[in-house]
Amino acid sequence: MTTTMRDAVLAEWIKLRSISSNAWLLLASVAVAVAASGLTTSIDKCQAGCTADPAKLSLIGVQLGQALVAIVAVLTVSGEYSSGMIRFTLTAMPRRSVMMTAKSAVIAGVVAIVSAVTVGASVLVGQLFLPGNGFTARNGAATLSVTSGPMLRAAGGSVLYLALIALLSVGLATALRESALAITAALGLLYLFPIIGHVLLNPVWQNRIDRIAPMNAGLAIQSTRDLATLPIGPWAGLGVLAAWTAGALLIGWVLLLRRDA
Amino acid sequence: MRSAPIARYASAEELGKDGFAQLLRAEWTKFTTVRGWVITAIAVAVVTVVAVVDIALVSQNHNTRPALATGPDNESVTDAFYFVHQPLNGDGSITVRVTSLGNVPQAALADRPSLAGADADIQPWAKAGIIVKESVTPGSPYTSVIATASHGVQMQYNFTHSVAGSPGSVSAASPQWLRLSRSGDTLTGYESADGSSWTQVGTVTLAGLPSTVQAGLFVASPMAQLARGTDSVTLIPTQAKATFDNLGLHGQWSGSAWAGTDIGQAEQVALDGDVAPVPHDGVTRSGGTFTVAGSGDVAPYVPFVDPTQVSFYGSLVPLLMVIALGTLFMTVEYRRGMIRWTLTASPRRGRVLTAKAIVIGGVSFVTGLIGSAIAFPITESKLQSEGWNAPFYHMVPLTSAVGLRVVVGTAALLAVVAVLAIAVGALLRRSAGTITTVIGLVIFPLVLALTLPHGPASWLLKVTPAAAFGLQQALPHYSQAPTACLPYNGCYPLSPWAGFLVLCAWAAVALGVAMLVLRSRDA
Numbered sequence: 026m027t028t029t030m031r032d033a034v035l036a037e038w039i040k041l042r043s044i045s046s047n048a049w050l051l052l053a054s055v056a057v058a059v060a061a062s063g064l065t066t067s068i069d070k071c072q073a074g075c076t077a078d079p080a081k082l083s084l085i086g087v088q089l090g091q092a093l094v095a096i097v098a099v100l101t102v103s104g105e106y107s108s109g110m111i112r113f114t115l116t117a118m119p120r121r122s123v124m125m126t127a128k129s130a131v132i133a134g135v136v137a138i139v140s141a142v143t144v145g146a147s148v149l150v151g152q153l154f155l156p157g158n159g160f161t162a163r164n165g166a167a168t169l170s171v172t173s174g175p176m177l178r179a180a181g182g183s184v185l186y187l188a189l190i191a192l193l194s195v196g197l198a199t200a201l202r203e204s205a206l207a208i209t210a211a212l213g214l215l216y217l218f219p220i221i222g223h224v225l226l227n228p229v230w231q232n233r234i235d236r237i238a239p240m241n242a243g244l245a246i247q248s249t250r251d252l253a254t255l256p257i258g259p260w261a262g263l264g265v266l267a268a269w270t271a272g273a274l275l276i277g278w279v280l281l282l283r284r285d286a
Numbered sequence: 287m288r289s290a291p292i293a294r295y296a297s298a299e300e301l302g303k304d305g306f307a308q309l310l311r312a313e314w315t316k317f318t319t320v321r322g323w324v325i326t327a328i329a330v331a332v333v334t335v336v337a338v339v340d341i342a343l344v345s346q347n348h349n350t351r352p353a354l355a356t357g358p359d360n361e362s363v364t365d366a367f368y369f370v371h372q373p374l375n376g377d378g379s380i381t382v383r384v385t386s387l388g389n390v391p392q393a394a395l396a397d398r399p400s401l402a403g404a405d406a407d408i409q410p411w412a413k414a415g416i417i418v419k420e421s422v423t424p425g426s427p428y429t430s431v432i433a434t435a436s437h438g439v440q441m442q443y444n445f446t447h448s449v450a451g452s453p454g455s456v457s458a459a460s461p462q463w464l465r466l467s468r469s470g471d472t473l474t475g476y477e478s479a480d481g482s483s484w485t486q487v488g489t490v491t492l493a494g495l496p497s498t499v500q501a502g503l504f505v506a507s508p509m510a511q512l513a514r515g516t517d518s519v520t521l522i523p524t525q526a527k528a529t530f531d532n533l534g535l536h537g538q539w540s541g542s543a544w545a546g547t548d549i550g551q552a553e554q555v556a557l558d559g560d561v562a563p564v565p566h567d568g569v570t571r572s573g574g575t576f577t578v579a580g581s582g583d584v585a586p587y588v589p590f591v592d593p594t595q596v597s598f599y600g601s602l603v604p605l606l607m608v609i610a611l612g613t614l615f616m617t618v619e620y621r622r623g624m625i626r627w628t629l630t631a632s633p634r635r636g637r638v639l640t641a642k643a644i645v646i647g648g649v650s651f652v653t654g655l656i657g658s659a660i661a662f663p664i665t666e667s668k669l670q671s672e673g674w675n676a677p678f679y680h681m682v683p684l685t686s687a688v689g690l691r692v693v694v695g696t697a698a699l700l701a702v703v704a705v706l707a708i709a710v711g712a713l714l715r716r717s718a719g720t721i722t723t724v725i726g727l728v729i730f731p732l733v734l735a736l737t738l739p740h741g742p743a744s745w746l747l748k749v750t751p752a753a754a755f756g757l758q759q760a761l762p763h764y765s766q767a768p769t770a771c772l773p774y775n776g777c778y779p780l781s782p783w784a785g786f787l788v789l790c791a792w793a794a795v796a797l798g799v800a801m802l803v804l805r806s807r808d809a
Contacts, residue, residue, distance in 0.1 A: 061734075069739055085737065089730070092722065100718055107621065205617070205717035209610045212725050216733050217602055223736045224596045224774060226345040 033118055033127035040110075041101055041131055050097045051135070055143045058090030062147035063154070071159035071166050079160045079168045080179040080249040083151020087183050088244070090143055091190045095211045098132050098194035103204040111286045121281050129195050129274065133188045140187035144180050166250070175249035182246030182263055189263070189270045190215070193239065196273025200280050214269075215240045232256045239269040309632050309641040317615065317645055326611050327653050330604040330700070334657025335664070337600030342665040345593050347673035354587050354677045355425030355550065362677030363445040364508075364767075365424035366550030366582025368567040369417070371502035378537020379467030380416050380501055382530045383481060384433045387414045387456045389507070390525040390579060392565055405510050405524045410436035411585070411766060412507040414456075414528030414578070416466040418473055419500050420492075424550045429490050430504070430584065431475035433462040435526070440766070441475040441488040445586045448766040451477050451487040456528075468537075471495040481532065502544065503530050505567075505580030511770040525565035525581040531574050544571075550582055585767040589678045594692060594760035595776030597665045601696050601758070602729065604657065608650045608700045609724045612707025615646050617717040625809045636801040639712055643705045643797060650704040655697035659684070662693050682760050691782060695757030698786065702793045703728055706751065709796035712804050727751050727792065735773045744771065744779045751792045753778065756785035 041047055065085045071077055105111040118124040148171060155168040169176040197214075198207040218238030225231045235241045235256035245262025248255055257265065317323055357363035389408035415432030429443040431451075439451030439462065456462045463478035471494065475487040507526035546569040565581040619625040632638050663684045670681050682689045703724065711720040731752035735743040747753055756778030763769070763781075771777040778785055 064742075065738065068742060088733065088737070092726070092730075096718060096722055103718075205610050205614050205721055208718055208721045209606055209725075212722070212729075213603070213606045216725075216729060217606070220602060220729075220732055220736060221341065221599055224599050224776065225341065226348070226591065226593060226596055228348075230344040 030123060030127060033123050034131055036114075036118065037124075037127045037131040040105075040114075041135060044101075044104070047097050047101070050093050050100075051139045054090040054093035054097075055139060055146070057093065058086030058143045059146045059150060060086065061089045062086035063150040066151045066154040066158070069158060071155075071161075071164050075159070075164060075166050076251070077160070077166055078248055078250050079151065079155050079166055080176055081244075081247045082160075083155065084144065084147050084179060084183050084247045086143070086147050087187065087247070088240070090140075091187055091215065091240075092212060094136055094140070094187050094191050095194040095215065096208060098136070098191040099198040099207045099211055100204060101128065101132055102195055102198035103202055103207050106202045106286075107204060115286050122278065125195075125199065125274075125278055125281055129192055132191050132195055136191040137184055137188040140184045143187070144183045148176070148180050169249060178259060179247045179249055182259060185263060186243050186246055186266065189243065189266050190239075193266070193270040193273050196270065196275070196277040199277030200273065236262075237265065239266045242266055304632060306637060306641065309637055310644060312628075312631065313638075313641045313645040317649065323611060323615070326607055327649050330607050330611075330650065330653045331657035331660075333607065334601055334604045334654060334696070335661045337603045338597050338658070338661040339600075339664050339668060341600045342593070342597040342668040342672070345596060345669060345672055345674075347593070347675075347678055349589070349591070349678055355423075356676075357425050357445045357586070358427045359444065359446065361446065361680075362587040363425055364550070364583045364585055364587050365426075365445075366548075367417075367504045367506035367584055368569065368578055368580030368582075369419075369422065369500070369502060369504045369547045369549045370544050370569050370576060370578055371419075371422070371500045371547065372542050372544055373498050373540040374418070374468065374501040374538065375498045375540055376538035377467075377469050378501075378535065378539055379465060380418075381463065381465040381481075381532070381534040381536075382416060382503060383461050383463050383532040384414050384456050384528055384530055385458050385461045386527075386529040387412060387433055387435060387505075388527055389435075390527050390565065392523070392525065395522065404512050404520075404522050408435045408526060409508050409510060409524055410434070411583070411768070412505075412524070412526035413440075413584075414505045414526065414530070414580075415464050415503070417502065417504045417584075418466055418468055420495060422500055422547055422549055427492050427495065428584070429466065429473040429475070429492060431464045431466045431477065431487060433464065433528075437766075439464070439477045439487060441490070442584070442766065443473075443490045443492065445584065446764060447490075448764075449475075449488040451475075452485070463532075466501075468499070468501075503533075503576060503578060504549075504584075505578040506582050506584055507580060508583040508585070508767075523564055523581055525567065525579055527577065527579045530576045530578065533574060533576070544569075544576075546578075583767070586762070586764050587677055588761060588764060588767050588769050590769055590772075590775045590777075591678070592759055592761040592776030593669045593672075593674045593679060594665065594682065595755075595758045597669065598658075598661075598692065598696060598758035599755075599776075600661075601654075601658070601699070602732075604654065605700060605703060605728070606725070608654070608704045609707050609721060609728070611650070612646050612704035613711045613717050613720040613724065615642060616708045616711030617715060617720055620715040620809075621717075629809050635804045639708065639797065639801055639804060643708050646708055647701040647705045651697045651701035654700035655694065658693045658696040662689060679761075688760055688762075692758050692760055695754075695782065695786065699754050699757055699789065702754070702786075702789050703751070706789075706793040706796055709793065709800040712800040713796070728789075732773065740770075740772065743773060747773055747785075748779050749788070751789040753780050753785035754789035756780055757782045 160168045194211045201207040222234030242262040243266030246259045355365045412435040413432040417430040419428035420426040433456045438453035441449040463481045465476040474489045476484040478484045505528045507524045510522040512520040569578045728751045731746045731750040
């Protein structure tokens with residue numbers, strides 16, 4: 026009996042949906058993200074000449090929701106190592122590359138679907154609050170319509186962003202195997218750069234971090250205004266995140282092939 | 287029939303000890319036998335130095351020099367106000383009634399849409415009153431008794447000191463009488479509501495005050511601080527106008543006419559590439575009534591950016607390592623079933639948790655202390671070469687109270703967060719959930735505070751464990767010279783130790799709950 030990619034994907038899907046904590050964590054990621062977006066857009070005000078980006082504000086919850094997405098992704102890999110399940114998985118699917126590809130595809134797919142809900146709800150919540158809080162064309166920060174090009178880019182890009190974060194976490198977890206290490210690494214990689222980049226007093230370095238760090242660069246996809254003055258363009262920024270993800274997956278893949286499970 | 291007595295069995299082995307010292311030793315042994323943990327603990331010290339110093343190395347000072355003077359204690363001060371004065375050649379006193387203190391909105395701001403109305407309200411520390419000053423040179427020693435817009439009567443001297451009198455604001459219905467009397471180098475301030483019954487506000491000795499000083503009435507109004515977004519503050523000059531009457535002089539006054547002088551360099555502020563005009567100050571006199579319009583402030587200068595705190599954000603990296611260490615030290619017990627042996631050997635469960643907290647807290651404290659003690663002096667000297675000199679920053683010595691607070695505080699922050707991780711680990715028993723929870727409690731608020739508007743950001747940094755990062759502030763804060771407090775600039779809403787207490791309270795509650803749960807739950 027040979028395992029086809031289809032079987033591998035099916036197996037990974039069964040594993041993912043049969044652990045109830047995964048569903049809860051993903052549900053929590055939606056709730057946390059939409060709540061954060063709703064809270065921010067309901068309290069933030071725009072006066073004449075404000076420089077805020079309304080699309081970015083309504084998608085701000087992604088910054089929180091991504092943590093739970095990263096954890097689900099890490100646990101689907103490292104959970105197998107802590108429970109010993111990985112030996113069964115690799116016995117059933119000895120072609121490790123196929124196993125890893127199937128796992129990555131399933132996680133990325135599930136995260137993309139869940140993120141579409143997160144992003145859609147966040148955008149709608151933003152539409153509800155922002156115009157009333159002064160985010161109007163008259164104040165120089167018009168709330169974009171849901172179907173406008175930049176808004177679709179910001180929303181669709183955020184879904185891609187979360188899927189890439191999930192894949193980055195899969196790569197890290199495959200390389201590190203230990204949940205604690207992989208979660209620390211993933212959250213550290215995501216959040217420490219923005220904090221330090223934000224407070225740095227040197228604009229040159231601030232700019233560098235905004236172009237290189239996975240979260241800073243990746244979230245450029247949410248920008249809809251003053252694109253020329255951004256440290257990095259929306260698609261280029263998402264590309265930087267994709268490069269991080271590819272790097273992490275590559276390292277994880279090489280280690281998976283070479284190491285005993 | 288008598289049965290043969292049964293000898294009680296006693297093992298020949300010596301009784302095992304189950305004191306707290308043994309428990310501590312057992313936990314210490316567990317820690318030292320896992321090589322990864324020991325390496326991580328040592329790495330905490332190294333990473334602290336590398337991360338903190340690296341941030342300092344890329345932290346050039348880009349601020350332009352504002353109009354400042356140097357005060358009597360060699361500190362940077364703002365000393366700008368409108369002064370109606372005459373010389374006092376020896377002892378004497380001056381009494382006056384303040385009948386109004388109001389804001390004068392600047393017409394020049396009205397045509398700037400983003401700033402219109404920014405100076406609509408009077409500044410809380412707008413002041414009008416009596417001042418005795420060594421000379422009209424900015425920065426020279428002084429003592430004043432003032433009525434303020436929102437902080438009642440105050441007696442202030444030499445910029446950094448402010449003694450509160452009675453609260454309340456000035457109006458025509460409730461005027462404020464003030465008196466300042468000089469005897470040698472001693473000055474005494476009084477206040478009164480009716481001009482007949484007087485209350486002493488304070489007594490100040492200005493050592494070396496010359497015989498002839500400048501004394502009289504003054505008005506000042508600090509710049510409005512407009513926090514824009516999360517990361518920038520715009521300063522806007524404001525002006526206040528006060529009315530004085532019932533001026534009474536006693537003692538050795540020169541008898542010359544009152545002179546009006548705008549003290550201090552007028553501070554011009556660039557607004558969106560433009561320069562905000564400085565309000566036009568002055569005095570008008572009608573009979574015994576003086577109307578004085580003044581702008582500026584007589585206060586210590588507190589810069590907005592705290593480069594030491596900013597550099598010490600580097601300690602977030604070792605903080606993550608300590609969180610992982612504390613979590614694993616607890617959760618590994620559950621994963622490997624070790625907890626059953628641990629609790630068999632030491633059935634008093636609360637003590638097990640205490641021993642674990644002491645070991646991992648102690649390790650984190652020591653390794654954090656080594657790291658921050660090495661990082662601090664290097665950081666300070668690097669900041670100096672990056673342009674952080676007076677007036678923006680005065681290098682803080684390691685052995686000063688502030689230096690020690692930053693260094694010991696950083697170590698304590700790491701230690702208490704490690705204890706928090708132990709407690710959460712005992713509650714959740716799983717490393718993934720524990721690490722996420724602790725990062726969520728300690729580091730997430732910081733991420734949010736840097737993105738959210740000022741109000742909710744400041745609230746977050748008061749109630750979450752992230753309040754403890756305030757321990758790393760190196761700039762002094764004065765209540766009489768409030769600055770727009772942005773975490774972006776290294777400012778925290780709570781005082782350093784109060785912020786630390788917030789973290790300690792979280793850790794204590796978590797540890798208490800963990801002990802209860804550990805006792806009541808099967809391991």
